[in-house]
Amino acid sequence: MKRWFGPTAVALLVAAAAWHGGLALATYGLMEAAVRKTAADTGLNKMRYNALATPENQPVVRPSPDLAYAACAYDLTDGPVVVTMAPVPGRYSSLSVFDARTDVVFVRNDQQAKEKPFQIVIARDGQAVPAGKEVVRVGYDRGIALVRLLLNTPSEIKSLEPLRRQSSCRQI
Amino acid sequence: MKRWQRYTLGVAVGLAAGFGLVWQETGSAFDSGSVTNGIWSTSLNYGIASADPLTRAAVARRGLLALPKTETVYWAASRDSDGKPLDGSCTYELTGKALDSRWWSVTYYDRDGYLVPNDARIWSFSGASITPEEKAGWKVTISPAKPVAGHWLPGVKGQPFELTLRMYNPGPAFVKDPKAAELPVLKKEGCA
Numbered sequence: 121m122k123r124w125f126g127p128t129a130v131a132l133l134v135a136a137a138a139w140h141g142g143l144a145l146a147t148y149g150l151m152e153a154a155v156r157k158t159a160a161d162t163g164l165n166k167m168r169y170n171a172l173a174t175p176e177n178q179p180v181v182r183p184s185p186d187l188a189y190a191a192c193a194y195d196l197t198d199g200p201v202v203v204t205m206a207p208v209p210g211r212y213s214s215l216s217v218f219d220a221r222t223d224v225v226f227v228r229n230d231q232q233a234k235e236k237p238f239q240i241v242i243a244r245d246g247q248a249v250p251a252g253k254e255v256v257r258v259g260y261d262r263g264i265a266l267v268r269l270l271l272n273t274p275s276e277i278k279s280l281e282p283l284r285r286q287s288s289c290r291q292i
Numbered sequence: 293m294k295r296w297q298r299y300t301l302g303v304a305v306g307l308a309a310g311f312g313l314v315w316q317e318t319g320s321a322f323d324s325g326s327v328t329n330g331i332w333s334t335s336l337n338y339g340i341a342s343a344d345p346l347t348r349a350a351v352a353r354r355g356l357l358a359l360p361k362t363e364t365v366y367w368a369a370s371r372d373s374d375g376k377p378l379d380g381s382c383t384y385e386l387t388g389k390a391l392d393s394r395w396w397s398v399t400y401y402d403r404d405g406y407l408v409p410n411d412a413r414i415w416s417f418s419g420a421s422i423t424p425e426e427k428a429g430w431k432v433t434i435s436p437a438k439p440v441a442g443h444w445l446p447g448v449k450g451q452p453f454e455l456t457l458r459m460y461n462p463g464p465a466f467v468k469d470p471k472a473a474e475l476p477v478l479k480k481e482g483c484a
Contacts, residue, residue: 123295127302134303138310143349146318150352175409182355182405182456185415186397212395212460216359222352223343224360229461266357270395270460272420 151222154180155262159193165201167192167267167289169281172274188277190267192289196258199292200243203265206286209235212270215287217242220260237286250292265289318350329475332367332457336470354405365393365470367457370403372480378454380447382483383435386417386455388476390427394461395419398476400434400445401454408453410446412438417445436484449484 157179162168169190173183183189194201205215207230214229217240226240241253242265249255267287271277277284293301326335335347343351351358358366371377372384386398397418402408407415417432421443432443447453457476459466466473 124298127298130299130302131306131309134306135310135313138307139313140345142311142314143318143345146314146349147345147352150356154356173407174413174415175407178406180356181353182358182399182401183407184397184399184458185407186399186418186420214359214363216357216363218357222348222356227359227363229363231461264357268359 147221151218151220151264152262155193155195155264158191158264164193164195165289165291167287169285172271172277184268185274186271188269188271188280188284190269190284190287192265194242194263194265194289196242196244196247196261200241200247200249200255201265201289201291202239202241202253204237204239204286204288205233205267206237206283207233207235208269208280208283211272212268214268215240215265216268217256217258217263217265219258219263225258225263226256241292314349317346318353327470329367329471329473331369331371331373331478332475333369334365334367334470336361336365361462361467363461365459365462365466367459367475368454369457369478370452370454372478374480376480377452379483380451380453381436381449382447383433383481384447385431385433385479385481386445386476387429387431387479389429389474390419390422391459391475392463392466392473393459396457396459398432398445399456399458400447401456402448403452403454405454405456408448408451410448412444412446414444414446417443434478435481 158168167190170179171177172188173185192203207213212230214227216224217226219225239253241249241255243249243255243257245257269284355366397416399416422430432445433439434445434447436447436449438444
């Protein structure tokens with residue numbers, strides 16, 4: 121029996137390490153996969169105006185069929201990124217920014233923005249940003265800025281599309 | 293068994309146990325959320341920096357890019373009031389009042405959190421679906437076949453399912469005590 125003490129202790133240590141490592145791997149790995157998927161056809165630091173979620177179009181898990189999503193996979197390696205959000209008056213919309221470990225580092229909805237367009241600059245600590253801009257500092261290079269726009273019916277997307285396209289994303 | 297074999301086995305068992313636990317816990321963490329109310333459960337820690345590593349990983353796997361609770365509260369249900377898994381072959385009645393939020397919706401997903409095909413191409417029921425009179429009380433039938441009258445959320449025969457209840461910009465009373473909120477009630481009527 122005694123000769124199993126060592127291997128048992130190793131098993132417990134490895135299990136604890138695998139648990140911590142596995143959780144980190146799932147978190148950062150799934151976020152990075154989402155960044156790549158979002159940037160697949162539009163490229164990084166560009167807004168991708170997603171088609172409405174249907175069984176045939178589900179870029180991320182648990183998509184809401186009632187929201188028009190637009191997503192920008194950002195990468196701050198070569199400098200800060202500026203995101204413009206254009207709310208549609210009279211209905212819920214929001215801009216949220218997620219970092220590489222899935223944390224929400226910024227969120228603002230249409231009411232908080234008083235239904236007016238606004239801009240934020242996403243930057244790493246220490247990166248120079250233009251004066252007078254609202255800055256969101258993040259601890260990682262890559263992540264996703266996501267615009268949600270509520271639709272009462274799916275057909276509304278046609279009339280709201282031009283307004284939705286006023287939300288944008290670009291590297292400075 | 294030789295010494296090196298015992299240690300190799302130790303490492304293998306450790307890896308399997310550690311990763312296995314991650315898989316199992318991140319798969320069920322929505323059900324065992326920190327707040328439950330009727331059939332619904334949620335964690336109020338989505339998206340915030342103090343969220344523990346397990347909540348973060350569970351959200352990454354099952355609800356990536358979720359908003360924090362001030363913006364949206366996401367309730368999940370995968371079992372009926374008797375504790376039985378939700379079954380797409382069965383007929384359920386979901387009843388409730390207008391929820392204490394700026395906007396709300398109930399969405400039908402498979403057990404992995406994805407939308408499933410149905411001929412009617414309806415996957416959710418929302419505050420926009422009800423009339424002003426229905427604010428005091430609404431009813432939606434979840435079933436594979438379209439009900440004779442009333443609102444319908446199509447079920448898919450032979451597949452288990454989950455419901456997600458989203459509350460956008462929940463009201464102050466709700467935020468103060470989510471456990472006490474009056475959430476929709478699900479009743480099973482029968483199975484095909």
